[in-house]
Amino acid sequence: MTTPLLETRNLTITFGGVIAANDVSLKIEAGRNLAIIGPNGAGKTTFLNICTGWIKPRKGQVLFQGEDVTALPPRKIVQRGVARAFQIPQLFTEHTALENLLIAAAARDGMRNPLIDLHDTPARDEMLHLLEMVNCADVAHRLVVELSEGQRKLIDIAVALALKPRLLLMDEPTSGVASSEKDGIMEILITALAEAKVTSVFVEHDMGIVQKYADEVAVWNAGNVQLRGAPAEILEHPDVIRDVIGEVA
Amino acid sequence: MNVTIFLLALFDGVSYAALVFIVALGLTLIFGVMRILNVAHGSLYAIGAYATVSLTGFALSMGAAPILAFPLMLISAVLVGLLIGGPIEVLLLRRIYNKPEVLQLLVTFAVFMILEDVQRLVWGTQPYFQSAVLQSLGNITVLGVTYTVYQLILLPLVAVALLLGLRFFLRHTLNGKLILATTEDREAAQSIGIDADRVFLLTFIVGAILAGLGGALASPTTSILPGMGADMIVLSFAVVATAGLGQIEGAALTALMIGLGRSFAIYFWPEIAVLVPYLIMVLVLLVRPEGLFGSPAARKI
Numbered sequence: 001m002t003t004p005l006l007e008t009r010n011l012t013i014t015f016g017g018v019i020a021a022n023d024v025s026l027k028i029e030a031g032r033n034l035a036i037i038g039p040n041g042a043g044k045t046t047f048l049n050i051c052t053g054w055i056k057p058r059k060g061q062v063l064f065q066g067e068d069v070t071a072l073p074p075r076k077i078v079q080r081g082v083a084r085a086f087q088i089p090q091l092f093t094e095h096t097a098l099e100n101l102l103i104a105a106a107a108r109d110g111m112r113n114p115l116i117d118l119h120d121t122p123a124r125d126e127m128l129h130l131l132e133m134v135n136c137a138d139v140a141h142r143l144v145v146e147l148s149e150g151q152r153k154l155i156d157i158a159v160a161l162a163l164k165p166r167l168l169l170m171d172e173p174t175s176g177v178a179s180s181e182k183d184g185i186m187e188i189l190i191t192a193l194a195e196a197k198v199t200s201v202f203v204e205h206d207m208g209i210v211q212k213y214a215d216e217v218a219v220w221n222a223g224n225v226q227l228r229g230a231p232a233e234i235l236e237h238p239d240v241i242r243d244v245i246g247e248v249a
Numbered sequence: 250m251n252v253t254i255f256l257l258a259l260f261d262g263v264s265y266a267a268l269v270f271i272v273a274l275g276l277t278l279i280f281g282v283m284r285i286l287n288v289a290h291g292s293l294y295a296i297g298a299y300a301t302v303s304l305t306g307f308a309l310s311m312g313a314a315p316i317l318a319f320p321l322m323l324i325s326a327v328l329v330g331l332l333i334g335g336p337i338e339v340l341l342l343r344r345i346y347n348k349p350e351v352l353q354l355l356v357t358f359a360v361f362m363i364l365e366d367v368q369r370l371v372w373g374t375q376p377y378f379q380s381a382v383l384q385s386l387g388n389i390t391v392l393g394v395t396y397t398v399y400q401l402i403l404l405p406l407v408a409v410a411l412l413l414g415l416r417f418f419l420r421h422t423l424n425g426k427l428i429l430a431t432t433e434d435r436e437a438a439q440s441i442g443i444d445a446d447r448v449f450l451l452t453f454i455v456g457a458i459l460a461g462l463g464g465a466l467a468s469p470t471t472s473i474l475p476g477m478g479a480d481m482i483v484l485s486f487a488v489v490a491t492a493g494l495g496q497i498e499g500a501a502l503t504a505l506m507i508g509l510g511r512s513f514a515i516y517f518w519p520e521i522a523v524l525v526p527y528l529i530m531v532l533v534l535l536v537r538p539e540g541l542f543g544s545p546a547a548r549k550i
Contacts, residue, residue, distance in 0.1 A: 052440070078442040090437035092430045103430050106423045107442040118423050163441060 003066040005030040005167055005199055006082070011050055011060035020046040021057060022223035028167070033190070034201045035210040035231070037244050038220030044203045045087075047220070048169045052084045053077040064167070079108075083165035083198075087172045089156035093145040097136060097155050100144060101127035104162040127162060133192045134158045150181045157189055161196050168193065170202040174209060182206065186213050207235060207245055219244060256394040258516040259509070264400035266508025267408035268467045273485040273500045274411060275459030281495030282432045282452045285342060286350075288357040290460045291482025292364035293329050297464025298473045299372050300325035302379040305468075309381060318382035318469070326461035333364070334457025338450050346449075361482070369475055376474035383469040404466060411459070412501050419497075428452060487530040493543020503529075503541060 004027040011024040020043040028034055036044050049055040051062055053074040062070045069077050078084075091100050105123035131137045134154040139147055144155065153173060160168050173189060174182040190213050193200050204210050210217055210231055217234040219227040221243060227234055234240055276290050304321040337360060345353050386398040419425035431438040431448045439445050463481070471477070488507055492499030507526045514522040521528075533541055 054440075073439075075439050075442045075444055078440065084440055086440075090434060090440060092433050092437065094433060095426065095430065099426060102423065103426055103443075104441045106427055107438075116423050118421055118426055121423055159441060 002029075004028055004063075005065060006051065006201075007063040008047075008051065009061045009063070011047070011057045011062070013046065013050070013055065013057045013059075019043075019223040021050060021060075024060070024224055026218070026225055028199065028201060030166070030199050031197075032199065032215040033193070033213065034199075034216045034218060035214035036201060036203045036218050036220055037205070037207070037210060037240075038226075039244060042220040043223040044220045045171055046223075048084065048171055048201070048203065051077075051169060052082055075107075078163060078165075081164070081166040083160035083163045083168045085153075085156050085160045085168065085170040085173060087175050089152040091144045091152060091156055091159065094143065096141050096143055097131060097147070097151075097158075098124075098127060098140040100155060100159055101130060101162045104159045108163050123162075130158045130161055131155075133161075133188075133195060135188050150177045150185055153177060153185055154188060157192065161192065161198065164196075165198055168198050168200045170200060172204060173202055174204075174206065182209060183212075211235060252392060253394055254516050256392060257396075258513045260391075260394070260396045260401050261515070262509035262512035263505070264404045264470070265512060266504045267404040268463055268470075269481070269484055269488055269508055270408045270501055270504035271411060271466065272460050272463035272481055273488040273504055274415065274497065275456035275463070276482075276485050277489045277492070277495055277497060277500050278415070278459070279453055279456035280489070281497075282428060283342070283346070283449055285346070285353055285357065286486075286494075287453075287456070288354065288482055289337065289360035289364055290357075290456070290485070291478035291480075292361050292368070293333060293457050293460035293478075294464040294467075294481045294485075295368060295473075295478030296333065296364065297326050297329045297461030298468040298471075298477065299368060299377070299464075300328060300461070301465040301468045302377045302473050303372075305379050305382065306377075309379075315381040315385040318385070322462070322465035322468075325465045326458050329461030329464075330454045330456075330458030334454045334461075335450065337457075338453040342453065343446070343449070361478070365475065365478065368478075372473075374475055376472040378472050380469045400470060407466065408501070408504075412497065416497060484526055487526045491530045491533045491540060493540025496540065496542040499540065499542030503533075 006028040008024055008026045011021045013021045024047060036047070038044055046055060050057050053069065053072055057070065061068055064077070064080050064082055067080070069080060092103065095103070099118065102118060102121055102123060105127055106121065109123065128137065128140065131140050134157055136151055136154050136158065139151060144152060147155070157173070174185055177185060186209055214231050217229065217231050218225050219234060219240055227237060227240065235245070272290070272294050276287065279285060279287050301318070301322050304325055305318045308317050308321060309315065341356055341360065345356055383397050383399050386403060388395050389398050389401055419429060427443055428448055431443055431445050435445050484507070488500055488504045491503040491507065507529055510525045510529050511522060514525040
């Protein structure tokens with residue numbers, strides 16, 4: 001049996017009496033996009049935050065490709081290959097789209113030459129290609145603050161891909177976007193992830209998107225995984241219809 | 250108005266403004282990136298001056314040429330940045346970035362008080378004077394007024410070079426952009442793998458070196474004595490606040506305004522000379538509370 005891409009063992013944490021993670025043990029295999037669904041407050045975002053090092057669990061371990069990364073600071077975990085995209089894109093809004101990617105590439109490659117010109121870096125072509133992959137080549141030189149929410153989402157994904165991750169954790173990749181745009185964004189996203197050979201885990205409330213784009217679904221409830229399986233099977237499950245889909249609908 | 254006196258006031262003002270600007274540049278860089286108003290900046294200035302005087306005095310007593318004072322100034326400034334600035338950031342400031350501003354001010358003020366006493370302990374209360382280097386570059390005569398090349402040419406040149414260099418570094422190099430990005434959003438920077446702790450440490454050290462360099466360059470032109478750090482922090486704060494906190498180019502202009510205002514007052518209305526910098530600051534801040542070049546709530550440098 002191969003080492004899972006990411007594995008958590010007995011993750012436990014409480015916030016002021018609320019159990020946000022209750023003994024979560026989970027394996028994520030490379031190449032299978034996993035959707036995380038569940039009611040609000042079930043601990044979905046906490047799980048992503050623990051995996052990326054922003055929250056340290058009271059108990060338990062996070063292993064990435066077999067290495068224990070639980071105690072590492074977030075930036076070290078990023079360097080190992082776990083990237084994160086947020087519900088609200090965390091971009092540098094006073095820089096252009098391309099500059100955001102160049103900054104990410106510089107963070108990835110380290111700062112060797114302190115005086116290298118911003119637009120003269122070896123990563124420039126690669127970053128322009130990434131912008132093409134997410135259909136944003138035309139806005140490469142626009143300031144992020146001027147772009148639409150959908151474009152920002154895509155550029156946020158491109159920034160995450162610029163870090164050359166093996167695993168991308170996303171918190172509601174299509175939230176805040178008009179529903180007519182959601183499918184388009186997910187199409188671009190899933191295609192780009194496949195091309196870059198990146199496995200994704202995404203928290204999602206839109207069951208249509210889960211159905212269409214996830215290879216697997218994990219249902220979160222009260223700080224732990226309640227059910228896990230193929231989308232068709234999970235979305236038909238009576239408990240899920242009652243606890244999750246009912247609430248969303 | 251007598252031309253000679255006018256020129257003297259002008260030259261005094263320009264050379265003084267250059268010194269104040271170098272110190273203010275460090276203060277505004279640290280504030281722009283880290284959002285910390287470092288009161289201890291004044292002590293770093295004073296210690297830069299003391300260190301230069303001690304090192305130069307030692308070198309001269311060993312028979313070195315006065316010109317050797319220039320590398321010693323640079324060494325003093327770098328030592329101040331590394332040996333005093335570095336530990337201040339790592340041991341103290343790192344713990345208080347998320348604390349209220351009042352607390353941050355109190356901490357850096359406490360460091361200032363401690364460093365003031367350290368200076369008295371190490372160098373005593375007698376004034377030091379070491380001006381050998383002042384004449385080493387010779388004099389220049391403009392319309393009958395003779396002035397040292399050091400003060401009239403070198404100091405302004407260093408100030409302008411630092412301004413342009415820092416501006417270029419921040420706006421046009423990748424590492425400058427990494428610093429600006431960390432300034433804009435520390436969390437986002439960390440989530441793409443930028444070592445924000447290191448960015449802050451390096452920024453603080455560079456800012457501290459600028460304070461030390463200001464003191465080192467000022468040392469041949471003035472008596473080195475207790476209290477000089479307090480004068481300088483107040484003056485450079487006036488420059489930075491008048492320009493708008495974090496505004497690099499603006500600080501150059503306000504340093505010139507305040508330097509010239511002060512020196513002209515010394516010649517023409519000496520009673521209010523000490524007041525002039527603050528009068529300028531108060532007048533500007535009454536009309537534009539965010540400073541001449543600042544925008545409200547901006548966090549740019």
